[in-house]
Amino acid sequence: MQRSTRRSAGNRSARARQSLAELCFKRPVKLKTVDVDRYGRTVARVYCDGVDANAEQVRRGMAWVYVRYARDPALRSLEAEARRARRGLWSDSLPVPPWEWRRNRA
DSSP: OOOOOOHHHHHHHHHHHHHHHHTTTOOOEEEEEEEOOOTTTTEEEEETEEHHHHHHHHHHTTTOOOOOOOOHHHHHHHHHHHHHHHHHGGGGGSSOHHHHHHHHHH
């Protein structure tokens, strides 16, 4: 029997949620509004107890940078660092961006 080395999207999602909980659960949270999207939703940087949760999730390999909308070049650098270190989702041999995963599920 052969075992796949690819992790399921659900497992990666659970790991990302756990990572975010470690950063933010029961800690003071501040939002810095960056934009409002075309659906009227707030796009924000999230700070948990003073830590930039957006950047930390990317650094840990728990979140993708959506280059089309990302304005902060530091996020791209953090993602490149996580890729090189094969942290989080980058440990998968063929990670699938969430926007592609959602499109393929439709």
